[in-house]
Amino acid sequence: MFTPVQAIGRLTIGYVRNLGRMGWFILYSLYMIVRSPGSPVYILKQMRFIGTKSLFVIVLTAAFTGMVLGLQGYYTLAKFGSEGMLGTAVALSLIRELGPVLSALMVTGRAGSAITAEIGIMRISEQIDALETMALDPFKYLVTPKFVAAMISMPLLCAIFDVVGIYGGWLVGVKLLGVNPGAYFYEMEKSVMWRDVYSGMVKSFSFGVIIAWIGCYKGYFSGPGAEGVSRATTESVVLTSVIILVWDYFLTSILL
Amino acid sequence: MIRLTGVHKSFGAQKVLNGLNLEIPEGKVTAIIGPSGEGKSVLLKLLIGLLQPDSGLIEVDGECMQGLRRSQLNHIREKFGMLFQNAALFDSMSVFENVAFPLQEKTKLTRDEIRRRVLSALEHVGLKNVEDKFPDELSGGMKKRVGLARAVVLDPKIILFDEPTTGLDPVIKRAIHHLIRETHAKFGFTAVVVSHEIPEIFDIAQNVAMLYQGEILQHGTPDEIQASTHPVVKQFISGSLDGPIHVG
Ligand SMILES: Nc1ncnc2c1ncn2[C@@H]1O[C@H](COP(=O)(O)OP(=O)(O)OP(=O)(O)O)[C@@H](O)[C@H]1O
Ligand SMILES: [Mg+2]
Numbered sequence: 001m002f003t004p005v006q007a008i009g010r011l012t013i014g015y016v017r018n019l020g021r022m023g024w025f026i027l028y029s030l031y032m033i034v035r036s037p038g039s040p041v042y043i044l045k046q047m048r049f050i051g052t053k054s055l056f057v058i059v060l061t062a063a064f065t066g067m068v069l070g071l072q073g074y075y076t077l078a079k080f081g082s083e084g085m086l087g088t089a090v091a092l093s094l095i096r097e098l099g100p101v102l103s104a105l106m107v108t109g110r111a112g113s114a115i116t117a118e119i120g121i122m123r124i125s126e127q128i129d130a131l132e133t134m135a136l137d138p139f140k141y142l143v144t145p146k147f148v149a150a151m152i153s154m155p156l157l158c159a160i161f162d163v164v165g166i167y168g169g170w171l172v173g174v175k176l177l178g179v180n181p182g183a184y185f186y187e188m189e190k191s192v193m194w195r196d197v198y199s200g201m202v203k204s205f206s207f208g209v210i211i212a213w214i215g216c217y218k219g220y221f222s223g224p225g226a227e228g229v230s231r232a233t234t235e236s237v238v239l240t241s242v243i244i245l246v247w248d249y250f251l252t253s254i255l256l
Numbered sequence: 257m258i259r260l261t262g263v264h265k266s267f268g269a270q271k272v273l274n275g276l277n278l279e280i281p282e283g284k285v286t287a288i289i290g291p292s293g294e295g296k297s298v299l300l301k302l303l304i305g306l307l308q309p310d311s312g313l314i315e316v317d318g319e320c321m322q323g324l325r326r327s328q329l330n331h332i333r334e335k336f337g338m339l340f341q342n343a344a345l346f347d348s349m350s351v352f353e354n355v356a357f358p359l360q361e362k363t364k365l366t367r368d369e370i371r372r373r374v375l376s377a378l379e380h381v382g383l384k385n386v387e388d389k390f391p392d393e394l395s396g397g398m399k400k401r402v403g404l405a406r407a408v409v410l411d412p413k414i415i416l417f418d419e420p421t422t423g424l425d426p427v428i429k430r431a432i433h434h435l436i437r438e439t440h441a442k443f444g445f446t447a448v449v450v451s452h453e454i455p456e457i458f459d460i461a462q463n464v465a466m467l468y469q470g471e472i473l474q475h476g477t478p479d480e481i482q483a484s485t486h487p488v489v490k491q492f493i494s495g496s497l498d499g500p501i502h503v504g
Binding site: 137 | 336
């Protein structure tokens with residue numbers, strides 16, 4: 001007769017415990033970054049994986065995002081006869097919003113999932129336990145290098161996304177639809193402020209933290225077996241994407 | 257000396273250890289024997305603090321292993337070396353890097369000195385010219401031996417071996433047993449060996465403890481265990497199908 005009540009209680013406790021564990025995980029990671037960020041070799045390796053290897057997909061998605069912004073922007077602006085503002089529209093959408101968010105979502109799919117799978121496999125094959133038995137802190141070798149690498153790589157990837165996207169918009173707007181090339185860049189330069197760039201960079205830095213956080217967390221507490229790791233990987237991608245979008249809304253409302 | 261007092265450990269509804277008491281004397285080889293799935297690996301993980309007991313006390317050299325801060329726990333763990341049942345090699349590192357890793361992270365030795373020690377540790381376990389291979393390219397028995405080399409490379413005071421010879425061919429098995437005996441005679445570490453190698457283990461260990469149904473059923477010298485009249489112990493070391501231990 002207590003069973004339904006017990007079930008609700010157990011669910012709630014499990015939920016709260018997970019939240020607490022997630023909070024502890026990020027706090028401890030940040031503490032470890034300050035205390036011993038790990039060897040530069042590990043960080044560079046991770047930057048190569050998270051950053052360099054994401055370049056291709058970032059350039060590709062950025063080019064098409066910019067191109068479609070060029071098309072859509074032209075269509076809308078032409079209604080008011082202000083095609084000259086196309087550069088501004090493309091650049092502001094990219095720098096303030098689409099660059100950080102889309103690049104973060106692409107990196108989540110490519111690197112976030114791989115981070116979870118890698119750490120998850122180390123968990124189930126007792127490699128993390130082996131580190132512990134050597135009196136070494138697994139965070140120093142597995143977690144902090146990924147945090148640092150993601151925090152450095154994400155803003156850089158985002159900057160590349162913005163630039164490629166702006167040229168994508170230029171290609172469609174100027175080369176295809178005949179917008180004045182001078183106006184495209186002149187209007188852009190006039191209306192894009194430092195704080196737009198700044199807010200984009202802050203966003204993308206914090207998305208880097210979220211990708212490393214959830215990716216490592218899900219792997220670190222991965223369930224047993226191949227099934228556990230595959231579930232952790234899926235959950236990691238979904239949760240990271242959701243948190244990025246929710247956090248993006250809050251951050252925009254603060255930074256606006 | 258390691259002392260376990262009234263140790264209980266369950267996973268969910270499954271009781272694994274049920275008030276276990278055991279004293280592991282310093283400088284001796286203690287063998288843990290017992291049927292598969294009785295909690296021998298769990299026992300080793302409790303000793304090194306990878307698992308926490310539900311209740312009971314685990315002391316290493318008089319220091320209690322429970323409720324420690326990470327730094328305190330690590331301080332105790334520095335006395336230990338551990339060979340996992342599945343070897344638990346770092347699969348992103350080569351064999352050489354695996355064995356070199358504890359030396360790099362825990363000592364200030366030069367590269368040449370580390371290289372020398374790693375190669376000699378590998379040679380002792382009968383591995384040559386595999387330094388550059390990765391764990392995925394090794395056979396099960398080779399992995400085990402790399403794990404063994406990694407566990408002993410820092411000359412720890414206490415070494416936990418989880419089935420060091422399972423899956424090895426008879427010649428290498430004998431060589432590993434020989435290695436454990438020789439290095440023990442030379443360095444005098446405390447060893448806890450979980451093993452199914454009966455009767456060979458009786459030649460290596462000075463102490464044997466039989467784990468059965470979550471408790472130490474009998475603990476004594478190899479001769480005492482071999483002469484045991486307890487029906488479970490008798491059946492287990494003779495490997496007979498008739499007796500109180502039921503299979504399946
Ligand atoms: N992490 C865990 N979660 C849940 N159950 C576990 C866990 N680890 C061990 N067990 C259970 O505890 C019991 C003892 O496991 P353990 O690995 O210690 O056996 P063992 O004595 O080492 O057996 P073997 O000789 O086959 O290696 C098993 O029934 C196992 O199912
Ligand atoms: Mg075992």
